[in-house]
Amino acid sequence: MTGEILLQTLLSGILIGLVYALVAVGLTMIFGVMDIVNFAHGEFLMFGMYASFWLFSLYALDPLFTLPLTALMLFALGAAVYHVVIRRIIDAPMLSQIFTTFGLMILFRGVAQFLWKPDFRSVENSLVSGSVTLGSLHFGLPQIVAGAGAILATGAIWWFLNRTRLGAALEATAADREAAQLMGIPSQRMFMLAWGIGAACAGIAGSLLSTFIPVFPEVGANFVLTAFVVVALGGFGSVTGAFLAGIIVGVVEVLGGLFWPQYKLALVLVLYLLVVLWRPQGLLGRA
């Protein structure tokens, strides 16, 4: 019996961990390409959730079908944020960079609260509601679909980075901006691409989460902290690392929540401290 509970918890942790991984892939990509930590990353996720919610409740379009549209909208938002704001702080001191994205985080939350009020809103009866029973194990269909969607999206990012010319250009900029520039790769355009893709990852994750987590202006807060932990554990800038680390963090959180539900977030943060202190380069990061 306890074995079943453990297995059930383990698998649930993996499912949510896959979504954490996708959020973190976006964050790690921005960090890897231009050494900026995006504190407003959770707000991209929040906007993704709201986009899915409104398309569902206004036009009865299921989050699953509107996912590509949400991804596009978030890509545009990320690229716009880069163009309007981030472009100006590429070489600024770290303190300015931290507070710029921190300010964006507060600004975006304010905008969400202004437009949509601080209420909790949820997508009811979407296509993927219900649950699946496998022997004695039960899983929510939304969680399964979210996990599968996150794997597909993360896989697509991996394929893009490793198998396409544009992805290679992005990786080259991450590895050595000046050398890449000399080879004719425009850094500014690559930075904008990284912000677009990064925001789109968070938006897709938000879209997948919207079928089982209510959306409200501060919903991104805990996701961004978790994403920091995942990025640190996987190694700043590593997509494969973020994927593995996301699963580990999901399992730690859900297993920990089984024993000490009130300390779930604290456990994940302790994991961050342990990782950065004992293995600062993360699991797969470059030392």
Place this chain on the structure above:
Amino acid sequence: MSKRGLLACAIALALAAVAPLAITSPAYQNMLIVALMLAQLGVAWNILGGYAGQVSLGHAAFFGIGAYTSTLLLMHFGLSPWLGMLAGGALAVAFALVIGWPCFRLKGHYFAIATIAVAEILQVVFTNWDFVGGAVGLTVPMRDTGLAAFVFNSKLPYYYISLALLLLTLAASRAIETSYLGHYFRAIKDEPDAARSLGIDLTRYKLIAIAASSFFTACGGTLYAQKELFVDPGSVMATSLSVKIALVTILGGVGSLIGPVIGAGILTAIEESTRQIFGGSGRGTDLILYGFIIVVVAVYYPQGVVGGIRAWLARRRSPPAPGVERAA
């Protein structure tokens, strides 16, 4: 300090001393107290974040330790909050050293995120710890009023105590800034590798900076507890408080003695006017303005208001030759 500087200080001090006599509305007096308290926290943060360049986004942990320590000592041992303030400061220093020793190996973003993590963990622990009142918090016992008890019926005494604590923190900050410590801190901030190669033990001086910074932050925590007579993790240990403490410094001018005081004044004025113009915070307009100002300052005025004014004065005195880069 120049004669002009001394005169400006004297005028500012005289204005600060008579301000609450001219402004008699308790609501506005309270606003002034909040601004002074915020200024004091910013000055304390600046010792670590401004001079030594270690960006902490977890100072609410020290603030909370100060608030809880004096309150618990008063509740259980009847200890005067004045002594409780010192005890809270000492405990915050101990906590800061234990946390700082491993975390100071981290650079930049890693350190900043680690400070968020530490403060969030502490908040979770306090929220689930019955001895400290859990999520409900603690009510500060009121046995007596007066200076000895650190409880007053009017706002005025709180104003002057906040002012005194701010002046004390400013004096300590200036003493550090002008001593050899100030030079070491700046060396650690600007050229860590060069500082190390000259034999400066980086971790040791970062620990000195965080000790001073956390001590005064915790003192501010005790003052808060005695003023509000209530502490709970959501208000004294929240990350939003940590951000605000750092923010007043950024707004006013990082690494400038008076910067945080100016930043606290501006921030309080902004908050109060948005509250009055837009009425309440239910619609998030205050957040929008707040976020917008942070972004604009961080992008265009990384040296804060003080840095902006200094650059403007410098340009007025000697217009730069064409092609010469503007001093930031």
